Amino acid sequence: DAKTTQPNSMESNEEEPVHLPCNHSTISGTDYIHWYRQLPSQGPEYVIHGLTSNVNNRMASLAIAEDRKSSTLILHRATLRDAAVYYCILKYGNKLVFGAGTILRVKS
Amino acid sequence: GAGVSQSPRYKVTKRGQDVALRCDPISGHVSLYWYRQALGQGPEFLTYFNYEAQQDKSGLPNDRFSAERPEGSISTLTIQRTEQRDSAMYRCASSLEGTGKGFDEKLFFGSGTQLSVL
Numbered sequence: 001d002a003k004t005t006q007p008n009s010m011e012s013n014e015e016e017p018v019h020l021p022c023n024h025s026t027i028s029g030t031d032y033i034h035w036y037r038q039l040p041s042q043g044p045e046y047v048i049h050g051l052t053s054n055v056n057n058r059m060a061s062l063a064i065a066e067d068r069k070s071s072t073l074i075l076h077r078a079t080l081r082d083a084a085v086y087y088c089i090l091k092y093g094n095k096l097v098f099g100a101g102t103i104l105r106v107k108s
Numbered sequence: 109g110a111g112v113s114q115s116p117r118y119k120v121t122k123r124g125q126d127v128a129l130r131c132d133p134i135s136g137h138v139s140l141y142w143y144r145q146a147l148g149q150g151p152e153f154l155t156y157f158n159y160e161a162q163q164d165k166s167g168l169p170n171d172r173f174s175a176e177r178p179e180g181s182i183s184t185l186t187i188q189r190t191e192q193r194d195s196a197m198y199r200c201a202s203s204l205e206g207t208g209k210g211f212d213e214k215l216f217f218g219s220g221t222q223l224s225v226l
Contacts, residue, residue, distance in 0.1 A: 036215075043199055045215030053189045056192060087150060095141065096215060098150035 004088045009103040012078045020073040020102055022088030027068050031091050035062065035073050038086040038101070044087065047073065078106045112132075112218035114200050119225045121190055127214030129185045129221045141201040141215065142175055142185050143184055157183060190225045197222050 005023040012018040024033065035047040046061045048055055055062040065096040075082055077100075087101040111133050113132040121127050139158055143151035154173070158162040159180040168174070172190075177183040187194055199220040203213040 043219055044215070045217070046214040085150075089184075094156045095153045095167075096157075097110075097153060101150055101155075 004090060004099055006086075006088050008100070009105065011105045011107060012075075013076050014035065014080060014106055018075040018078045018082070018104065018106075020086050020088075021070065022072070023070045024088070024090055025069045027090060031108075032075045033062065033064060033068075033071050034089045034091070034096060035060070035081045036087045036089065036098075037082075038087070038098075039084045043051065043097070046085070062076075078104075080106050080108060082106055110221070112202050112213040112216050113130070114168050114198075114202055114218040114221050116221060117219065118224075120226065123190060123192060124184065126188045127190055127223065128224070129187075129198050131183045131200030131202075131218060133183070134204075134216055135180065135181075137202035137204050137216075139205065139213065140177055140179075140183050141203075142183070143179045143199045143201065143217075145199055145220070147197075151188045154185070168201055187223075190223075192225050195223055195225045 033052050034049040037046040037047050038044045046103050048057055048060050049063055050062045063072045083104055083106045085101040085103050087098050089096045112134055114131045119127055139154050142154040144154055145151045153167040155168055155175045157177040159179050172188045175185045197220045199217055201215040201217045203214050203215050
């Protein structure tokens, strides 16, 4: 099964952009790259997903490397409400397999 | 309902008792998932339903755990003869479509049931 590697934690200043990296060197050609986040005391929440092209939505942007072995979630202006655990996930069979994720801390 | 609903929100039980956790997915959602989450860790997959069919139960830890979704809507996760190691947050998620090639469906998670086994 394809695995992802993320830094354990990152810190950002409020109002500044945040780039959350993810490595997935064993990704297969049909695996979508998903990002979810989990705010304290809440369930995971969908952020964005993509296959090959860069993707944008109102929450974030997803930049996918040309070889698809890595991707970066971009929060354009971090706010205190973006402090959460961010999970980079690949499809495995019928399910999303979560890793430990990256704890994002946002400083005011 | 507007979102995935789980009940009870909290469940405290004594070791050896059976518990049933309920999940009411978003109306019309085909796929339903159960996850378990220990404190400080990511969610761990337990089982998956496509309508009423349990298509993947590879994550269920042992035969004390079972799940059903008899009418393709509400699901129940049952843990028999609970043990202290079963204590965790149990989360249900649903998605609109069944998985196809290149799994690209959004999952919507409920608030979870916090299970404590004393």
